Amino acid sequence: MSAVLTPTEAPATVPAGRFGGLLRAEAHRFRARRFVQVLLGLAVLAWIAVTALGLVNYREATPERLAAAQEQLQESVEQSSIGREQCLTDPNLPTDVPADQLCGPVMTAEDMELSWFLDPAPYSLSGEGMTGAVSVAAAAAVLAFLIGATFVGAEWSSRSMVALLFWETRRPRVMGAKIAVVAVATLLVGVAAQLAWLATAGIWQAVAGDGVPVPDGFWPDMLATQARGALLTLLAGLLGFGLTNLVRNTGAALGVGFVYFAVVEGAISGFRPTWQPWLLTTNAAGLVMPDGLELTIYTDEFDTQGNTKVIEYLVTNLQGGIVMAVVTAVVVGAGVVLFSRRDAH
Structure with missing residues (x-):
C-alpha cells in the first residue's frame, strides 16, 4: 500500500539560495544586456566628441590676445562716446524727453567685458563649470532612464522573467534584486558622468582656459551640485525601470x-500655470541647480489695477528631491505590487 501525502505534509518550496546569489545573477544579466552596452558605448563616444569640440571652439587667452581685446574694448568705448555726443548736439533732438533716454547713458570700460572681444573665447571654469555640471546631470538622467527601461523591458519581451520565476518563486525577492542592481548601476553612471565632466572641464581650462582662479566656495558648490546630479540620475533610472x-x-x-x-x-503649463512647481522637469531642475529653480508664473487672475497677477516661486533643492523621490517610489512600488499579484506571462 503506497503512502499518500496530505496537503500539510507536502514538501515546501526550496529557496533558490541566498539573496546575494540572486544579486550576482541580476548583475551578470545587467552587464550582459547588449543594448545597455551600446548605450554606455555611445555615451563614451559622446564624451570624447564633446571634449574634442570644446578644444576646437575655445582658445587660450594669451597676453597678445588680451592686449588686442583691450584695444578693441577701448575703441568701442570711444565710438560709443562719439555717437552719444553727436546725438546730444543734434538740433532736432526733442526737448521734452531726457537726453539719457534718447541718447543712452555714458558708456565706460567697466560696462563691457573683455571676453566679448575674444573670438574664439577662452573657457572659464568659474563661469561655466556649474552650468556644465547641470547639463551633464540632465544628459545622464536621460541615459539612466533608458538603461532602467530597457533592462526590465527586455526581460518581459523575451519572457525570461517568467523563466526566472521557476528558479526563484518569491517575486518580491526577484524584484528587489533587480531594483538594487538598477539603483547601483545608474548611480555609478551618474558619478562617472560627473567625473567625466570634471575631466573635460579640467582639460579645457588647462589647454584653452582664461587663467582666472575660481572664487572661494566654488568647489564645495560644484561638488554638491554634482552629487545632486548623481542622485537625479539614480532616480531617473529607477523611474524608467518602474514605468517599464x-x-x-x-x-x-x-x-x-x-x-x-x-x-x-x-x-499643464499653458492651462494650469500654477501647477508648474509640481511638474517633474521643474523639480528635476530644482533638485540639481545650485540655488534651486526660480519660477515666474503668470496667472489668469488680475489685480485691482487690471494687471496680470505674477507669482514668484522658488523650487528648492529639497522640494525637487522630495517630489522626484516620491514619484519614483510610487511608480516603482506600484510595479512591485502588481508584479507580486498578477500573472507573469
Whole structure:
C-alpha cells in the first residue's frame, strides 16, 4: 500500500539560495544586456566628441590676445562716446524727453567685458563649470532612464522573467534584486558622468582656459551640485525601470514618457500655470541647480489695477528631491505590487 501525502505534509518550496546569489545573477544579466552596452558605448563616444569640440571652439587667452581685446574694448568705448555726443548736439533732438533716454547713458570700460572681444573665447571654469555640471546631470538622467527601461523591458519581451520565476518563486525577492542592481548601476553612471565632466572641464581650462582662479566656495558648490546630479540620475533610472515594469514593454514606457514630457507638461503649463512647481522637469531642475529653480508664473487672475497677477516661486533643492523621490517610489512600488499579484506571462 503506497503512502499518500496530505496537503500539510507536502514538501515546501526550496529557496533558490541566498539573496546575494540572486544579486550576482541580476548583475551578470545587467552587464550582459547588449543594448545597455551600446548605450554606455555611445555615451563614451559622446564624451570624447564633446571634449574634442570644446578644444576646437575655445582658445587660450594669451597676453597678445588680451592686449588686442583691450584695444578693441577701448575703441568701442570711444565710438560709443562719439555717437552719444553727436546725438546730444543734434538740433532736432526733442526737448521734452531726457537726453539719457534718447541718447543712452555714458558708456565706460567697466560696462563691457573683455571676453566679448575674444573670438574664439577662452573657457572659464568659474563661469561655466556649474552650468556644465547641470547639463551633464540632465544628459545622464536621460541615459539612466533608458538603461532602467530597457533592462526590465527586455526581460518581459523575451519572457525570461517568467523563466526566472521557476528558479526563484518569491517575486518580491526577484524584484528587489533587480531594483538594487538598477539603483547601483545608474548611480555609478551618474558619478562617472560627473567625473567625466570634471575631466573635460579640467582639460579645457588647462589647454584653452582664461587663467582666472575660481572664487572661494566654488568647489564645495560644484561638488554638491554634482552629487545632486548623481542622485537625479539614480532616480531617473529607477523611474524608467518602474514605468517599464508597469506596462511590461520598453517602447510603451518610452511612449508614455514622451507624451508626458512633450504634451502633458506643456498643456499643464499653458492651462494650469500654477501647477508648474509640481511638474517633474521643474523639480528635476530644482533638485540639481545650485540655488534651486526660480519660477515666474503668470496667472489668469488680475489685480485691482487690471494687471496680470505674477507669482514668484522658488523650487528648492529639497522640494525637487522630495517630489522626484516620491514619484519614483510610487511608480516603482506600484510595479512591485502588481508584479507580486498578477500573472507573469
